[in-house]
Amino acid sequence: MDPKASTSLSPPPAKSRRRAVPTTFDALGNDVLCMIFAFLDVVQLIRCATVCKSWNIVINKLKLVQIQYHKQTDSVSLSDVSSFSEKSINIEMERLAMEQQRLSLQEGPVDIFQWKGHSVGYEDPQAVVGCVDGKVRVFDMYSRKISQIIKTLRRLWDTRVSPNVLYSMHHLRNDKSTLVVGGIDGVLRIIDQNSGEVLSRCIMQDNRNVSNHSTDKNRVVEKKKAIRLSEDDRIDLMPNRPPITCLAVGMQKVVTTHSDKHIRVWKFSCK
Amino acid sequence: MAPKNKNPNGENVVPEVQQKKTQALILKSSDGEEFSISKSAAGLSVAIKNMMEDDCAGGVIPLPLVDGGTLARVITYLNKHAEDGASDEDKRKFDEEFLSGMEVDVLCDVALAGNYLDIRGLFHDVCQRIVNGMKNKSVEWVRKTFRIESDFTAEEEEQIKKEYAWAWEGVDSDAD
Numbered sequence: 001m002d003p004k005a006s007t008s009l010s011p012p013p014a015k016s017r018r019r020a021v022p023t024t025f026d027a028l029g030n031d032v033l034c035m036i037f038a039f040l041d042v043v044q045l046i047r048c049a050t051v052c053k054s055w056n057i058v059i060n061k062l063k064l065v066q067i068q069y070h071k072q073t074d075s076v077s078l079s080d081v082s083s084f085s086e087k088s089i090n091i092e093m094e095r096l097a098m099e100q101q102r103l104s105l106q107e108g109p110v111d112i113f114q115w116k117g118h119s120v121g122y123e124d125p126q127a128v129v130g131c132v133d134g135k136v137r138v139f140d141m142y143s144r145k146i147s148q149i150i151k152t153l154r155r156l157w158d159t160r161v162s163p164n165v166l167y168s169m170h171h172l173r174n175d176k177s178t179l180v181v182g183g184i185d186g187v188l189r190i191i192d193q194n195s196g197e198v199l200s201r202c203i204m205q206d207n208r209n210v211s212n213h214s215t216d217k218n219r220v221v222e223k224k225k226a227i228r229l230s231e232d233d234r235i236d237l238m239p240n241r242p243p244i245t246c247l248a249v250g251m252q253k254v255v256t257t258h259s260d261k262h263i264r265v266w267k268f269s270c271k
Numbered sequence: 272m273a274p275k276n277k278n279p280n281g282e283n284v285v286p287e288v289q290q291k292k293t294q295a296l297i298l299k300s301s302d303g304e305e306f307s308i309s310k311s312a313a314g315l316s317v318a319i320k321n322m323m324e325d326d327c328a329g330g331v332i333p334l335p336l337v338d339g340g341t342l343a344r345v346i347t348y349l350n351k352h353a354e355d356g357a358s359d360e361d362k363r364k365f366d367e368e369f370l371s372g373m374e375v376d377v378l379c380d381v382a383l384a385g386n387y388l389d390i391r392g393l394f395h396d397v398c399q400r401i402v403n404g405m406k407n408k409s410v411e412w413v414r415k416t417f418r419i420e421s422d423f424t425a426e427e428e429e430q431i432k433k434e435y436a437w438a439w440e441g442v443d444s445d446a447d
Contacts (some may be wrong), residue, residue: 025417028379035394039402046438050410050431053422080298091435097437174437251437 025056033058041270042096063093092175100137102177104268105190106199110226113265133187168256170249180254182244185235188226188254188266189251201229202266206240226266274416297331298346304339305331306346312353336387340395341380344369348393366392370400375417 037045037059049059065129169181171193179191179200190200205225254266296313298306315318319332334342351357351365359375373381378401387392414421421428432439
């Protein structure tokens with residue numbers, strides 16, 4: 001056969017007996033690993049960076065590339081990548097993650113996992129409390145001090161967030177842009193922390209035909225779709241809106257409890 | 272795919288593509304197994320296509336990085352995607368089933384083969400499939416699934432987790 005053919009697809013000879021042991025991730029090599037990691041978002045990347053040293057190295061390189069990319073697309077003045085200190089990379093990664101959080105809360109598709117229950121706990125050192133004077137205060141759960149007052153100069157926002165009573169609100173600790181609120185009308189609202197403007201409203205799709213998945217012997221978890229309401233949808237015509245009594249926000253998800261003894265996890269994905 | 276053309280006299284003409292399709296190549300795996308594959312199916316691999324274009328694809332093509340089991344899987348994939356009349360929907364369904372039963376080590380093999388042979392659709396799907404196994408999972412779960420042993424000390428790991436505390440909000444429980 002043509003000698004060119006054998007050279008073009010010829011491997012290092014040592015590798016041909018590799019099949020004796022099952023192929024592991026190590027065998028993929030950095031190039032393929034890089035391409036696999038390119039499918040992950042910022043948050044997943046950071047988590048995977050703690051799996052082992054070789055992943056950590058590949059991911060740290062990827063992070064630099066991502067930051068560079070965002071710098072360019074955001075048309076911020078380009079500084080030399082090598083001048084990024086470890087610290088500023090962290091800050092930049094956090095910014096990207098929070099941006100992702102904001103976008104998925106506002107626009108991404110939402111899945112709901114619902115089951116019966118009557119209380120919810122959430123591990124987060126901070127609590128956000130809405131007060132009668134229209135302020136939103138952020139409490140540090142350990143020191144019980146107010147760590148941040150989001151707006152204090154005037155009534156929080158001039159616009160009414162909801163025509164009904166709000167029972168609960170929360171935001172992710174590092175997220176400075178969005179706040180999630182729920183209330184008596186059962187609508188999950190995504191709100192701009194600074195202006196009070198409602199960015200998006202979600203309710204659960206009323207679809208009783210969806211099959212129930214039993215993932216646990218003791219309880220039934222139902223998977224549902226959420227829908228985002230448009231500006232002119234009339235909430236009073238929407239069925240299936242048990243009031244939200246309590247809610248907590250995690251990375252790309254919101255946990256709500258409802259007065260009808262349901263707990264829902266709203267999973268927000270990227271668009 | 273290949274339409275039945277008629278020449279001006281109204282006779283059916285077999286298009287050139289059709290003729291090419293009937294010709295076969297022999298691919299040889301690292302462990303010496305030989306597989307016959309149509310040129311049109313093999314051409315979905317950019318690496319093999321380039322070899323064919325350079326006229327290097329005569330006789331048997333050795334693929335010393337791909338073992339027989341993996342090559343058989345890859346050829347099944349290529350044949351389906353080169354099949355006449357397979358709609359995009361058919362192919363999508365096939366792809367899903369094709370990958371769904373695979374263990375991690377098989378996925379890695381197929382990813383390597385897809386990368387080596389430059390079969391973009393396959394490589395893309397396998398990567399996506401591998402990544403789906405990592406999404407919203409704990410680090411321990413990822414290690415277990417992909418059989419990776421951590422070479423971090425407990426302190427090093429704690430340090431990284433501390434730097435990026437926000438990344439650990441909302442990890443799924445491992446049972447999901």
